[in-house]
Amino acid sequence: MNQLVSSGRAAGAKQGLIIQLASSLTIMGSVMIAPMLPKITMEFAAKDPGSVDIIPLIVAAPALAIALFAPIAGVLADVLGRKRMLLIGCLLYALFGALPAVIADLKIIVLSRLLFGCAEAIIMTCCTTLIADYWAPADRMRYINRQVITIGVVGALFFIIGGIAGEGSWRTPFFLYLAPLLIIPSVILWLWEPDRRAEETSVPNRPQQKIASTVAGSYFLIFAGMVTCFVVTVQTPTVLVGLGVTSTSLIGAAAGLAILCTLLGSVAWPFVRERIGVARVNAFLLWFMACGLFVLSLAQSYPVVLVAMVLQGFGAGFLVSNASLPLLMKLPVGLRARGIGGFTSSLYLGQFASPLIVAVIATPFGGIPRGLSTAILIWGCMTAFIGLGWLLVSFSESRHHVQAHHS
Template sequence: MTETHPSSPLAGQPRRATAHQGTVILLGSSLTIVGSVMIAPVLPKLGAEFGPTTPQAAALIPLVVAGPALAIALFAPVAGWLADRFGRKSMLILGTLLYALLGAAPSQLNDLSLILVSRLLFGCAEAMVMTCCTTLVGDYWSGAERSRYIGRQVVTIGVVGSLFFVIGGATGESSWRTPFLLYLLPLLLIPAMALVLWEPQRAPRARRPKAAFGRGILRSMAVAYLLVFAGMLASFVVPVQSPGIVVALGVTSSTLIGLCAGLGLLASLAGSILWPVLRRRLGTRIVNALLLALMAVGLWLLVHAGSYEAVLVAVVIHGIGAGLLVPNALAPLLEYLPEATRARGVGGFTSCLYLGQFASPLVIAAVAGPVQGVPMAITVFSHATLALAAVWLVLGLRRGTPACEAGSA
């Protein structure tokens, strides 16, 4: 009798994904957060080495962390097209290989400009990995099971990010080059990707309908893209601005400043864990209103905090809302996107997510000029976010029961 592999279907039966495929995809998804957090602690050492010899080092060194986010935003739509054209699994394996090699490249470079170029190319590899992993979640699962994996994806990214933030700082004590070598670790994932994952079956090209987005799909894409972009604008304000606000309150301990950032991350994980229950009970639109309201209140409390403890409360409230954002925007999109164009739709979503992250400090800086200061700019931003939450609340109440609108954008 022929033995059938658990992930290999009998003739005529579709394959059913299990925890094996889920584990590989979740670990692959976590590579994007590792791309930035692992080297953030060694930026001062980069400055000490290249600052005296490199013109514009003060401007270039922050881009070593922020540059990949911009590259992801610009390249993710291309990555989605490649995945639709050549296959999700093959592009994921290629992206992971490039991620490891380009991620480790700065450890062998002695020129800050070349390091920055390698980091931008590294961001393109990150875009391939994230787009393909998220698309495979849509390919392998559906309904409630897909929602569970979307939630697990966000939680895994947060947990792994926290872990490698500590690991990056510890390994960077001796040299700024050492953390970059850790980017070679994903090479261990490639054999698992090759053995455990499979390429979703698609109709032969001659019989495949033309890959086009209908009006309803385009509307769902536009809603998801605008929501995640606006949400990331509000979400990224806290990690960028809270250290300065804490210092202005007289707190100079790096441990307490780090605790503030860590608490925000834990709160976002709590939001991601709560998301499936809230979406099932309230529906997508009401959860959109809730998450935007939480972020708006958190931002307002942040700039009006009179003590360190008040800042922590603001960070927790904001973090819970931020943790709800990505899964609640992504889940309806995956439900609407057809298989033939799913990766392109996910690529656009990934692009908007990272564009919002990259643009957030720029928007705050632009608003700060006319309103005379960053605190007032954040206050204005909190009011705008609250107004957007009110719009979603009205839409949710008009739609009706949660069961009717849980799957809609």
Template sequence: MTVMSGAIIAPALPGISRHFPDQPQVVIQLILTLPALMITLFSPLMGYLADRFGRKKLLLMMLGIYGFAGVAGFFIDRVDLLLSSRALMGIAVAGILSISTTLVGDYFDSTERARFLGLQSSCMALGGVIFINLGGVLSDWSWRGPFLLYLTGVLLLPYAWAILQEPISSGSVSADTNDAPVKVDVGRTGLAYLIAMISMAMFYMFPAQLPFLLSQQGQISGMAIGIALSMAALTASIVAFCYGYYKPFLSVMTIYVLGFFLAATGFLIVGFTQSYTMAIVGAAISGLGLGAFMPNTTTWLMRITPQRVRGRVFGGFTSTFFFGQFISPVMVAPALIWLDSLRHVFTAMAVICGLLAIVLIVLGKTTLKADSKL
């Protein structure tokens, strides 16, 4: 549900741009990323409500809103209304991701939790592979076609109602216990948030920018764009799925460093190549690097966050994670003016990823030496 909020309409961006020729490119890209801004704004509130009143009812409500607000894009023919429906859907996604990730912490412990977080992230990335390609096929029919896929949220409601259970501890703690102070490691939590934001901004350069980069090389179908975009999601799903298997041998910091170096390699390939095939290879390599970031960050936060405030902490995580998605096209717009080419922007991102890897190496040997053993 979360990856679908943006991924499935990415192949339709050129078609939407042609349908609204008077709108600047950055506004068209906001149709893709506006849900991320709403996720940023409303995730902390959703986390608080989940801690205060329970998980299940709120999650079911958000699934319903998601489905109806998402499919509204099929019928709307005005940019302002389209942006409004996307904003409402973003509020629903804020609840869905915050609560579902919190439930993982409620349902599972220790090694089982790490494996499930990897599975969760893998399903998100694999969903990107499936729905980006479905979106590509439907966008060849009409730019409105991909919006029909959001009905999945409504279709999932009966299953979620039947399967999910409200954790005993959530929403049932005494008032005295609720008021007791709980210590949160602000420094490490803040760093985890920052890494989540940066990694999402990097990853979302592919659905937000690659369709336009490929279109500059000549006429290209929505299906071909979908295939190119899905490669990053495919490799990300593989590395996330395997997270529970390689995590026991690698520390949190090591996984971050390796991830940034791989992402840098992929961005560098996309920035230098003129070939459609090599652009796919570059996207795939970056996906390998960035795919581990979500399960790695959630695992780190699970270990350092008390259970009673987990909803709020993961509400903040969801907020910063998707703020990265929202600012991805916003930060590229001025960079594009300065660097004059999307290819140069991808090359610059490769340099930034390399520098971030070096910074984390230094932190892992100094301030975060303890986390280098987690």
């Protein structure tokens, strides 16, 4: 039975669907607009050639805003309430998301995208926190995984929808950001603010040191994991061009294969986690992703790059669910939203930092593209080393469990 932890109200499939759909709004932030960048560049570069340098911010600005604002969103959700902040986030998402469709100034468009990212931070933080608020620990694992799968499926769909909508004008896809207005009535009718005081009295206090180590481990894992994910996402087109593959269809097919494998990894996650535990899954997923980087760095043909996409994508499918699960299980209710806010910030900081980290590593080897393969190989080694650290953590946890059982 899916029983709400903090009150007598029962949360079930209806609440789960609303939260999953609201969560998927965050992936729409970038996937719908990325295919429009060539058209946006053509229009603004014709008027002002210097604008070419800031056009990529239309895609990148929301991720930076999420990374910076998510901790604040978490604090606000803990203080003002999850449902209230979710409604505010949906309204701001629709307002700032659709604004570029009707304004002509490029700098104002970029500003609107930064504010749009703040709205995304609110939505993602509140939705993930509500999963922990509404469901008992045994059910949280299932709903957090459904959230990850829904985001992946919606992202793939809206990558296509955005491209189709933008055939006539690059402004048209921005009107799709009005979608949250359709979700708001469901949020008002079928979601509720959890009674956090009831849960505070029913959940035993945990040592502060244990909570701090859980938070630090989850934050570090999601940051490093997202850096690795975006090495593949951002650098694969450059690798393919270096191999003589310039077809956008072939490059897109490689990205699509990675997304498919990520979804497969998300589906497999509950079964693998149940058998080997969270810490060993961390080692497993990092080693899969590291193998993907090793193959990508050495690839000499398109089929070999596809092998790298399979390895990296499958490992990435475990990442978000496994990294966030300890937070959802162990954070006290009064700190839960701000803890999830920090997690969301670390996730998007990893995305934002990934190309910068690769560029720094590549610099001594001739920069990009000359030193790209070496940089990818070096970061792959670092990813594998972090995976080894998590394996040692799993051995330590197993030893503590055995000692506790005997005592």
